[in-house]
Amino acid sequence: MRLSVLASTAAALLLSTSSPAGAAPQQQQPEPVITPANIVVLVDESSSISAQDVDRERDAAALIALGEFAPSSTIAVVGFGSDNGGQSPVDVVCPPSTVATAQDRQRLSDCTRGLKSRKSGEGEGTDHAAALQQALSYLEGDKNGPKLIFLLTDGKLDVSDSPRYGPDNVGDQRNRTASELIGTLLQQANREKTQIWPLGFGNVDQAQLDRFAKGSFQGQCGVKSPTPAATVVSSSADVAQALIKAFQAARCAGASDIQRTPVSSGGTAEAKVTIPVIATDGSILVTKHDSRIAVSYVDPDGRTVPKSGTQGDSTFQVSGENGTVEGLRIVNPLPGTWTVKITSAPGVPPLDVSTVVMYQGAVRSSMTVNPPAPQAGQEVTVALSLHTRSRSITDPSALKDLSFTADVEGEGFTTPIPLNDDAQNGDSRNQDGVYSGKIVIPGEAKGAVKFTGTVAGIGISSDTRIVEAALVTGPRPLVATTTFGNTDWNVAPGDTVSGTVTVTNNSGRARKARIVVADAAPGTVASIPGEQTVLDVPPSGTSTFDFDLAFADDTVKGANAVTLRVVDDENPDDVIYEWRLTANVEEPPPLTQIAIGITIAAVVTTALVLFLHRRRRRDVRGLVVHLYDGHRSRGDLAAPEQPSSVFRFHLGEAAAGVPHLAHSAGGEDSYELSRVGGRLQLRTPYGDTQSLHLGERVDVSPSLSIEVEDEHSPVGFSEEHHQDPFTAAEPQQRPSDNHLL
Structure with missing residues (x-):
């Protein structure tokens, strides 16, 4: 049966988000975007760095430069040694630059080649203090997004030949002076909310690296994510993987393990990498080690994607093709397994080519509060869910490492609200992507309370929702609840899920309420027949109304999500009840497949029965x-x-x-x-x-x-x-x- 669209007054509310009773509905938020970052990569150039170590450091720095996915992020790459008299202790090989275009990232890829190993007479010591000073000068003041310093070093602090730490000081006196300056710089980093993630290889001073990490700002992506920590690897060969792990934790980025693929001279090979459903922005990064190696990229549907331009809903930009590290940046990538095809030219020696995916999901969360206008001493249920630019996310494997947190704040109190998706303590359905929890408003609470919900963690750009609710006294004129019974939440396009709304009228006169579909996740197209949206409530007592929520033929396949609200028809801004609903929309299998499946099942069942019969007879x-x-x-x-x-x-x-x-x-x-x-x-x-x-x-x-x-x-x-x-x-x-x- 063809279902009608929503009534016009209800349709107008499709653009609203959660609003307290009596407040004007908020306009729908713009689509979620990736939060930019401000990044400085510090690279040790001291004389103990071998030519091969420098190559590894260059590749690692290029991975960060090409892998950053927010266009307005800024990245700088600074090499450092020491000032032994007349030299600069730092080499600014890549001044701060955005990564908005392929040309921006190409410049960053090119400039990392300026990193070198200093020789005798070029300031071959290790001046961590000067390096930190230079990095902090780029990150001073208010910045949009996190401020991150990645420190790559193979040695200990050594400024024994640097007169800038006291012309009359010698040896350890200069090192002590530099160490004291580092303490001051760490205090500055803490004040300015700058994180430092040290990465050491070779004969490093573990205690000094720990000092850098713990002395900096202890920010984190979410309650399940780490704070800044030092990493030490055995050799420069492990620097890239370690730096990616640090970048992942600091940048709230998702990252795959590096896939190492041997490629023979003049030969071809393939690497497989997976982009998860939650990723909206990311890069496939290929460390080729030789610019003569060519790379192409095949999406999960088997199509070779362009290196510039669009295909389907995705946008592509490649950079670094002429270098040792190549990156394909993708906006709105197709989730699934991608194939990276690698072709070596004749004359190129056999190499191990490394492939990795770095990504982040631009997400928007939705929060509901029931009842929307609570009383002091009343139990309230809070629910939090999220979606990306293109779809609702309900897959437990995509959500397991994220933190869903909420609290309620009023005059004189702030109380956390434990949330879960395990069908307990206020959560109605297990593993449906809606995290819920209950809280009792303190009996002494007055005025209004504020509910805050945050979704954060590695792999997403975090989002926070705030709902302010005025506390009411006495019974509300209308009170509502809803049930869906044993509804099957797997539906075909054009199909419906059925539910009931129960409304209690305490006003003593006949009223009208209305069911409204609101806050639909991207791609979700759902409606309720117009005749079912208006609820005629008698003057007193409790009334139950049936309704059908239909998912349109062109709704997105997979997870769909909407917020359903019951509002006072006389004042549509007065939300009586609201809840978040998710369903999985999939095309049913063709009849031939069903017939084949039934036939196979029948044959298998018959064979099993006969087998068991014969076995019993023996x-x-x-x-x-x-x-x-x-x-x-x-x-x-x-x-x-x-x-x-x-x-x-x-x-x-x-x-x-x-x-x-x-x-x-x-x-x-x-x-x-x-x-x-x-x-x-x-x-x-x-x-x-x-x-x-x-x-x-x-x-x-x-x-x-x-x-x-x-x-x-x-x-x-x-x-x-x-x-x-x-x-x-x-x-x-x-x-x-x-x-x-």
Whole structure:
């Protein structure tokens, strides 16, 4: 059935977000963007750095320069040694530059080649203090986004030959002076909220690196994320991976592990990397080590993407093709597994090419508060969810490392609200991407309270929502709740989910309420039939109304999310009740696939039934052998209660002249009883085989006989009913009693 669109007054509210009772609805926020960063990479150029170490440092610095995904971020790369008399202790190889265009990133890639290893007479010491001074000068004042310093060094502080730390000082006196200056610079970094992430390789001073990290600003991406920490690796070969891990933690970026792919001279190879569904901005970075290596990129749909321009909803910019590190920046990448095709030119030596993905999700969170206008002492449920530019995110694996936090603040109190997505403490559905929790407003609270919800963590650009709610006294004129019963939250495009709204009228006069669809996630197209949106509420009591939420044919496939609100029709700004709803929209499988699936299931089921039937018919459990001496019973023996196709027993003597049955593990004196073709078969220790029926007495010696019963057979069960279904219909083709099925 074709569903009508929302009534015009309800449609107008589609642009609103959570609003307190009596407040004007807020306009929809602009689409989420990546928060920029201000980054300085400090690279050790002291004489202990080998030519290969410098190459590794250049590549690592280029990874940061090409991998940064926010266009308005600024990046500077500074080499440092020392001033041994007449030299500058720092080399500003890349002044602060934005990364808005491919040309910007190409310049950064090119300028990193200016990093070098200083030789004797060029200031070959290690002046960490001068390096930090230079970095902090670029990061002074208010900046939009985090301020980050990455320090790459292979040595200890060594300014023993630098007169700038006291012309009359010598050796350790100068180092002590520089160390004191570092302490002052760390205080400055802390005041100006600048993080320092040191990375050491070789013979480093671990305590000094720890001092840099712990003395700087202890910012973090979220409660599950680390604060600045020093990393030490064994050699420069591990610098790139370590720097990416530090960048990931500092920049709130997602990053894959580096994939190392051997490429032969003149040969080709492929590397696979995965871009997750939460990524909206990212870069595929390829460390080629030789500019003659060519790279192309294939998306999860098998299409080679352009290195500049758009394809589908994605935008691409490549930079660094003429260098040792190449980066493809992607806005709105297609999630899934990408293939990086690597081609080496003749004459290029065999190399290990490294590939890595760095990304971030630009997200916007949605927060609901129920009831929207609470009373002091009342329990309130807060729910928080998020979406990117293109879709709602509900996949637990994409959300597990993020932190969903909330609190309520009023005059004289701030109380945290524990949130969960485990269907407990206020959360209605397990693992649906909506994190909820309950809190009781303090009984002494007055005026208004403010609810704050934040989603943060590695892999996203964090977002905070604030809802201010005026506290009310006495019962509200209208109160509402909703239920969805056992709704299936997997729907096809054009299909619906059904729910009910229960409204209690405390006003004493007939009222109207209205259901409104609001705050739809990007790509979600959903509506309620117009005739179901208006709720006519009698003067008193509680009334229940059914409604259907339809997801349009052109709604985004996958996770869909909307906020449903019940508002007072006389004052649509007065939100009575609201809740966040998510559903998974997928095309149903074609009928042919369903038919094939049913057929396969039927065949498998039939085969399984027949297999189990035959196995049961061979199973000797339930068989009991009774022993007779003439007409005198000499006891019985039951088959072991474990699956088996053979019941082994032997005849012995319990006492002189007294026959006795006992279980046997096999051997020359064993009798073997089995089921064959619906009958029983007995093999004697003498090699004879004979058939017998249940209840039939057969001789096993001149004086002894046995009779077999089946305790698992129902009373009155005859052997004719125990026939094989394949042989019972055609008894003339029944195999001989001596043949096993």
